[in-house]
Amino acid sequence: MNCSKFFFVLAAAACLQIGAASAADKGNAEDAVKLMNKAEKHYKEAGKEKALADFTNDKTNFVDRDLYLFCFNKTDGHWTAHGNNPALIGRDLLQIKDANGKLFGGEMKQVVADKKEGWVDYMWMNPTTKKIDAKTSFVRGIGDQICGVGIYK
Numbered sequence: 001m002n003c004s005k006f007f008f009v010l011a012a013a014a015c016l017q018i019g020a021a022s023a024a025d026k027g028n029a030e031d032a033v034k035l036m037n038k039a040e041k042h043y044k045e046a047g048k049e050k051a052l053a054d055f056t057n058d059k060t061n062f063v064d065r066d067l068y069l070f071c072f073n074k075t076d077g078h079w080t081a082h083g084n085n086p087a088l089i090g091r092d093l094l095q096i097k098d099a100n101g102k103l104f105g106g107e108m109k110q111v112v113a114d115k116k117e118g119w120v121d122y123m124w125m126n127p128t129t130k131k132i133d134a135k136t137s138f139v140r141g142i143g144d145q146i147c148g149v150g151i152y153k
Contacts, residue, residue: 027067055081071147099123
C-alpha cells in the first residue's frame with residue numbers, strides 16, 4: 001500500500017472511532033425511558049419533595065451523559081426540578097419558547113393529558129455542546145407532576 005493510501009485509511013478509521021465515541025457519549029431513546037422509569041420508582045418510594053430535590057441535585061443517579069430529568073407542575077406549569085439548570089425552577093414552562101418560538105411546554109402537558117406519556121420535539125441548549133440542538137423529550141405524568149428526559153438528535 002502506498003503512503004497516501006495508508007494515511008487515507010488511517011484517517012478514515014480515526015473518523016469512525018471518533019463517531020463511535022461521540023455516539024457513546026449521548027443517551028438514546030431507550031436510555032431516556034429507563035431513566036424515567038427509575039425516576040418514577042424513586043418518586044413513589046421517596047415521596048414527591050425528596051424525589052424532586054434528588055432529580056435536581058443527585059448527579060450520580062439522575063444524570064446520565066447528556067440525559068437529565070426535569071419536572072413541572074401539571075396545574076400551573078412551573079418547573080419543580082431540573083437536573084441541568086436549577087435556575088429554571090419556579091419559572092413557568094408553559095410560557096417559555098424554544099429557539100424557533102415553539103411553546104413546547106403546552107405540548108408536553110397535552111401529550112400527558114391525552115396519552116399519559118409520549119415524545120415532544122423542540123430546540124434546546126445541549127449541555128454537552130453548549131449549542132441549540134434538536135431535542136425530543138419523553139414525558140410522563142407522575143403524581144401532580146409532568147416529568148421528562150430528553151435526547152439530543
